Amino acid sequence: MHIETYISDLLYRYDCVTIPEFGAFLTKRVSATIDESNHTFFPPKKVISFNEQLQHNDGLLASYIADAEKIPYEIAVQKISKQVKSIKSFLNEGETLSFSSIGDLILNSDGKILFEPSNNSNFLTEAFGLSEFKASNVNREVYKQQVETLEDIIPISITPERRISRDSTTARPYLKYAAVALIALTAGGFAVSNYYGNQVETHNQLAQEAASEQLDAKVQEATFVIENPLPAATLNVEKQQGKYHIIAGAYRVEENSNSKVEELQALGFKARKIGVNKYGLHEVVYSSYETGNEALNALRDIRQNYNKEAWLLVRELE
Structure with a gap:
């Protein structure tokens, strides 16, 4: 033993x-x-x-x-x-x-x-x-930051603004009137835009309600009659049950897990995928069993004839 x-x-x-x-x-x-x-x-x-x-x-x-x-x-x-x-x-x-x-x-x-x-x-x-x-070492190059002092090679001079000599009493009133006119035009434009926007929205809402009423009336008048209905089809699908699962492998790439399922099904196993674990691996099982004795007998046979690394997982599947 x-x-x-x-x-x-x-x-x-x-x-x-x-x-x-x-x-x-x-x-x-x-x-x-x-x-x-x-x-x-x-x-x-x-x-x-x-x-x-x-x-x-x-x-x-x-x-x-x-x-x-x-x-x-x-x-x-x-x-x-x-x-x-x-x-x-x-x-x-x-x-x-x-x-x-x-x-x-x-x-x-x-x-x-x-x-x-x-x-x-x-x-x-x-x-x-x-x-x-x-993991391999990551070599990083470190560059030293050098700050150069700028010399005052070209002097910067500030020239005072020259004002045009004119009578301020004649120029400033025009500017005042122009600013007042600009504010008035802007306020009027916003008001007109809001008014037409509200009108368009109201019109669209009324048109949509009318279309919905017409569609409801057509649906209520329509009658669907199937004279020769197709016979009901009954499919018998075998669903694996049980919380005892014999694990065949876990794969990062889902295509590899699909290939493994096809390979095991070709050997006669009821293989399937039982989901993705917390590490993102797709788990593939040979089969699932209701009782522990069935699972242990199957596990012993699989280890002897197919895969020595197979192991038993006990978990309720959602």
Whole structure:
């Protein structure tokens, strides 16, 4: 029995998976981080740790193994106990125990278990398809701003305005009258414009009301009669139900997700797209199931024959 496979499945959905009489694997969600020393961006993930003190059997692992292998719960507990004895014997010999996609376990000089998590797996389902990437350095050129002092090479002189000698009493009254006339013309123009604008708007509104009344009268008089109606067509469309979805992949480009759906449907799967996740990726599933047992059996078959990276998503779709 490969117990690490069952532990890995449960870590996607639970924050604590206990191996009775041995210890527990714990997960903690951390946000996306940036390593400024090498300009590397890391997506959000679940950080895995191991606690040797948590050894009480909470029934989670045994129940999952019993459902997956179709065996009684008591038999599953016995198989776990046998596996734990083998693990402890292996560690006592000074060997390093590697759990695929989870991490490595080893005993220190004090007989305590040390755990080194694996960096190859991300158990945070919301970050599926995201990977770390390194950004290249951006070289910027800095230009110094130099301020030059302008010398007074060409002097600037200001010549006082020369006024034409004339009788102010004869010139200023004409300017006053011209300003009064300009104000009067402007005010009159605004008044005439507003008046004609209101007239045109009123006319358009009355014409629109009359047209609407004529159209309503024509519609009420019209009678539609279909002598030979077409027979009603009945389409049987199978709609996938269930909250257990086997994920085939998530794609940034929607055309790639459509191609993946066609490829899986050609293989006989009820493949479809279940939407776009919070990171903008189009998720494609092999199929969806009503019960967890059906989904686990299908997942085991897909991993063995088609895709080892397939995983189970539990989510109610809107």
